[in-house]
Amino acid sequence: MKLWKKNLIVCWFGSFVTMIALSQIAPILPIYIKHFGINDTSFIEQISGIAFGVTYVISAIFSPIWGHVADRVGRKPMILRASLGMAIVVFGMGFAKNVYELVGLRMLQGTISGYCTACTTLIATQTEKKHAGWALGVLSTATISGSLLGPMFGGYIEEVFGMRNVFFIMSILLLIAFITAFLFVKEDFVPSNEKDLGIKDIWEKLPRTDLMVVMFVTSFMLQLACYSAEPIITVYISELSKSSVHIALIAGITFSASGLASILAAPKIGKISDEVGPEKVMPIALLAAGIIFIPQAFVKNPEQLMILRFVLGLATAGLVPSVNTMVKKITPDSLTGRVFGFNMSALYLGTFSGSIFGAQIASHFGIKYVFIITSILLIINALWVYEMLCKKMHSKVHHSFSAAH
Template sequence: MKIWKKNLIVCWFGSFVTALGLSQIAPIMPLYIKQLGVHNISAVEQISGIAFGITFVVLAIFSPIWGYAADKIGRKPMLLRASFGMCIVISTMGFAQNVYQLIALRMLQGIVAGYSTACMTLVATQTDKEHSGWALGVLSTASISGSLLGPLIGGYLDEILGLQFTFFFTGALMLVAFILTLLFVKEDFAASDKKVLSTKEVWHKLPDSHLIIVLFATSFILQLAFFSIEPIVTIYISELSRNSAHIALISGMAFSASGVASIISAPRLGKLSDKVGPQKVMLASLIIAGLIFIPQAFVKNSWELIILRFALGFVTAGLAPSINTLLKKITPDVLTGRMYGFNMSAFYLGTFSGSLLGGQIASHFGIKYVFFITSTLLILNAILVYNKICKKLNSGTTPLLKGHMV
């Protein structure tokens, strides 16, 4: 088996496990904050958004920094640093005594993390050119599926073992990712170009920086849409459910419905994007997702919400792979790693903004308005993609895309 295929397998599993572990925390965050002594519902909503999202804004800051370090010393050391660091920090969260310690540890997690970013860079730079688009699509599917399946496991663990065990189990998953990376990932870093360009030099070398900015914006909106509801979905389930004894488990199912749909849908949307072009899949997914968010505000029970979130995951499964495929095709090979680092920063900022926005809107206006605002943002993003990406690709004015797009 070729080295790039082995790396892809390990990175897929490591990204899946990492996302699985991190997302287990989402459905229990409000419950854990209550356990730490905060009982006012409005305060729980706001603190949940901050505690959940602060990790990702710190990640957005440090992702380019670790990307620069990866260009200097290699991507495998970054994988090992991130997985082992998260193992220690997340396990420590289980011993937090108050919300201030929890938030501080979430910030520290953002500093040491970045496993998925390093995986994306490693796969992009080490995979054969003719297979890079497929490989990046596969890797994106791992992160999406893991992040949306994790809450189901987290909710179940809380039901049988308690809130704190979820943090210890997540730490153990990070340790598994560290061991697998240490033993099986191979990187031919000696053959890489070790000349690291400044951010200004990188930007000047891009053939179409405006198109790349739109892709970054789409990554931001995609994550904002997914995570706007995550900090407060447990509270929403509490309002919808008549059986308060299984709130954590039902919340986990609501989170994970999109992940299950993504696993089913992603290969099919990948094949469709190969036929019609990833930009068309991206546009359709944004429009349909925007429409699906609206009825979520009017559901009468938890199962209706779960069904709608399943539909959401089904149509959005192709968004991240389409973004990564387009980035690969319009970016020179020597800049691919840096561009994925910046794109991951957009993802992390979207995650933070979504979790913070969702908590604040729910606290001040009500949970229903979270769905309305998120829907509006997705539709506006679809308009932007149509005007700035679809039209430009059809005109053939983007140099590196000539001969590559349908």
């Protein structure tokens, strides 16, 4: 088996576990905070929001920093640092004695993140060009499915094994990710001789900064769209359901349906991206996702919503690998870690913003408008991507051909 395929298997497992660890705390946070003796519902909601969101905000800040270090010392050291560091921090959360310790540990978790960035950079730089889309598509299933399945996984562990054991079990899984990476990830890294560059210097070295902006915005929009429904799914299911039984379970399955679809579709769509080009896949996937959001506002029962969320996952499955393939294409090798770090920051900010966006739209205008407004944003993004990637690139090729003749 080729080296990049072996590394892909290890990185997939580690990324999946890492994203579960980042997101699994969402459904149990209010219960854990109440466990500290706090009974004020309003305060619990506020602290839960802070404790959940702060990890993503801090991760967005530190992701480019760790990407820079990866370009200097290699990607495997960053994989080991992040997996072992998070294993220790998540384990510590199980011993938190108050909300301040919990929030502090969540901040520390965001600070030492960077596992997924290092894995993406490693696979992007090692994989042969003709297989890059497929490989990044496979890897993307780990991050997407892990982040979507995490809340359901955390809720299940809490119910079966108890509150604090959620953190202990996740810590063990992260430790396994560290051990497997230590033993099986191989990297022949040659450090760059370039001097340290600031953000402005990095930006000036990129051949197509306009396309890079499009990639970052698309990554942000993808996560915003995926997570805009997270805070309101349970409420929406309760409104649609004729029974009050198993509402939380149905909501978890409904939200996770798109993650399951991504696992099934991303490798295939990544392969198609290798064949036809990511610039052709992205606008179609965005437009399809935007259209699929519309009927979600008018469903009559949870089953219809579940099916549409699954179809949504099929549409969005092609976006992350296509974005990563484009980022790789327009980034010099010496800057790969840093630029992928910036893109990961966009993903983290999209996750955080999506949760806030969905809750605010639902509270001010109603749940149905969450889906409608998200649809409009995705369609606008699709048109912009088409204008920038398809029309302009086609025009540039046509102009070059005409000049040559």
